[in-house]
Amino acid sequence: MISNFFIPRQLPLVLITIASLAVTTTAGIATEDQQFPTPELKAFHDAMHPLVHEAAPAKDAGRIRAAAPDLDAKRSAILRSGTGSATGKAKLELVKLLEAFNSSVTKLVQASKATGNDEAVLTALDDVHTAFGALVAGCPPK
Numbered sequence: 001m002i003s004n005f006f007i008p009r010q011l012p013l014v015l016i017t018i019a020s021l022a023v024t025t026t027a028g029i030a031t032e033d034q035q036f037p038t039p040e041l042k043a044f045h046d047a048m049h050p051l052v053h054e055a056a057p058a059k060d061a062g063r064i065r066a067a068a069p070d071l072d073a074k075r076s077a078i079l080r081s082g083t084g085s086a087t088g089k090a091k092l093e094l095v096k097l098l099e100a101f102n103s104s105v106t107k108l109v110q111a112s113k114a115t116g117n118d119e120a121v122l123t124a125l126d127d128v129h130t131a132f133g134a135l136v137a138g139c140p141p142k
Contacts, residue, residue: 037139040081044074044132052129061118064125068112071128075105078135086140097131097138104131 036042047070055063079102086094108124111117 036136037141038078038081038084040074040077041132041136041139044071044078045136047071047074048125048129048132051125056122056125059118059122061121064108064121065112068109071105072109075102084140090138090140094135094138094140097135101128101131101135104128 036045047067051064051067051071054060055067079098083091083094083098104124104127108121108128111120111124114120
């Protein structure tokens with residue numbers, strides 16, 4: 001039998017656990033614990049994550065500019081991997097998501113080559129993050 005003493009002491013732990021499960025994903029963006037449909041998507045995420053969560057909040061456009069060539073190379077790997085097992089409408093939708101993702105990374109690379117417009121770099125990174133999240137959500141599972 002569970003005593004009345006046990007329930008109140010464990011309630012904060014239960015609430016913290018439930019809250020942490022509720023924030024495992026945000027706006028369809030994969031989190032550290034989530035599996036990625038392809039190794040290429042995981043590699044891109046690993047390169048983008050510190051930029052989005054550290055450099056962008058600190059408005060460190062220089063760090064983002066320096067990382068743009070790596071994101072560009074990882075983008076190319078994603079594009080080379082194609083649409084995987086997607087077929088029919090799912091494949092058409094995935095192609096659209098890949099095009100949007102590709103365009104967003106191109107804009108980031110271009111903004112990173114320009115000097116003096118840090119806001120354009122930060123905005124472009126945000127667009128990449130959004131397009132990447134949509135791409136991951138639209139990929140067929142492994």
